[in-house]
Amino acid sequence: DELKVFCPATIANISCGFDVLGVALDSVGDEMVVRKTKEKGIKITKLIGQELPLETNKNVAGVAAVALLDAIGYREGFEIEIYKKIKAGSGIGSSAASSTGAVWAINELLGKPFSSLDLVKFAMEGEYLASGVHHADNVAPALYGGFTLVRSYEPLDVIKINTPDKLYATVIHPQIEIKTSDSRKILKTSITLKDGIKQWGNVGGLVAGLFIEDYELIGRSLEDHIIEPIRSILIPEFNKVKSESIKAGALGGGISGSGPSIFALSKGENTANDVAEAMRNVYKNIGINFDVHVSKIN
Numbered sequence: 001d002e003l004k005v006f007c008p009a010t011i012a013n014i015s016c017g018f019d020v021l022g023v024a025l026d027s028v029g030d031e032m033v034v035r036k037t038k039e040k041g042i043k044i045t046k047l048i049g050q051e052l053p054l055e056t057n058k059n060v061a062g063v064a065a066v067a068l069l070d071a072i073g074y075r076e077g078f079e080i081e082i083y084k085k086i087k088a089g090s091g092i093g094s095s096a097a098s099s100t101g102a103v104w105a106i107n108e109l110l111g112k113p114f115s116s117l118d119l120v121k122f123a124m125e126g127e128y129l130a131s132g133v134h135h136a137d138n139v140a141p142a143l144y145g146g147f148t149l150v151r152s153y154e155p156l157d158v159i160k161i162n163t164p165d166k167l168y169a170t171v172i173h174p175q176i177e178i179k180t181s182d183s184r185k186i187l188k189t190s191i192t193l194k195d196g197i198k199q200w201g202n203v204g205g206l207v208a209g210l211f212i213e214d215y216e217l218i219g220r221s222l223e224d225h226i227i228e229p230i231r232s233i234l235i236p237e238f239n240k241v242k243s244e245s246i247k248a249g250a251l252g253g254g255i256s257g258s259g260p261s262i263f264a265l266s267k268g269e270n271t272a273n274d275v276a277e278a279m280r281n282v283y284k285n286i287g288i289n290f291d292v293h294v295s296k297i298n
């Protein structure tokens with residue numbers, strides 16, 4: 001009646017796919033323990049590693065779990081312990097890790113009454129609490145693993161995408177916090193047709209590259225002509241980190257989710273480690289504190 005779960009970090013957007021593309025990281029994430037209780041409802045009993053609210057209705061895991069319980073008539077009760085390793089506001093899906101961990105574990109403990117797509121919908125309520133938007137590009141890969149595409153929001157349609165064998169992600173997190181809600185406010189609400197053409201060309205290219213395992217095509221498609229030019233202003237040395245990553249052998253990269261983390265994709269673990277070193281050097285030289293992670297993508 002108790003489950004311990006790994007809740008993966010995720011990179012949303014993956015440059016060209018704002019709000020639709022995302023990928024789960026294998027070796028970066030939180031842990032959570034979920035246990036059935038006699039008392040009905042959801043209680044967050046422990047939250048270690050971050051200053052976040054414990055109240056069920058103010059906690060993303062709590063809100064997502066309540067959305068699930070609402071769907072089955074609120075007959076059950078669970079308590080949740082959250083061990084956070086992912087920092088809130090880091091751009092690697094901290095809120096999504098908590099929301100998805102909670103709904104996934106509760107679904108397992110109940111004997112899996114819900115599909116993965118249902119769980120995405122419940123977890124999106126946590127994302128709404130965190131950012132004011134029901135975006136699914138972190139929660140979908142956290143639940144499905146690997147790369148996912150949110151083909152449509154209404155109705156919700158999530159497609160699992162193939163992961164090439166040798167694909168690795170390197171992510172650097174400069175120690176500043178950017179709230180998703182803030183980094184969405186600065187975006188324009190309309191785009192030009194010209195930019196749209198570039199963007200959907202790249203989304204198609206990236207998805208095709210992942211399926212046919214064409215690493216060069218994946219690299220060419222990691223472009224973002226719409227969001228990155230605006231958001232990158234908030235991130236210290238963004239252009240330098242990106243260009244040094246590519247010099248070190250990365251296929252390409254960009255802003256992870258709403259930032260400030262920066263990601264790069266590489267073919268092979270050695271290259272991903274070289275990229276990590278190149279990223280580190282940029283921040284070391286100017287005295288910015290950071291965390292770096294290298295993760296295989298499965």
Ligand code: HSE
Pocket residue numbers: 012013018019020091093135137138180183184257258
């Ligand atoms: N697609 C969302 C955004 C992801 O970029 O605002 C937030 O993690």
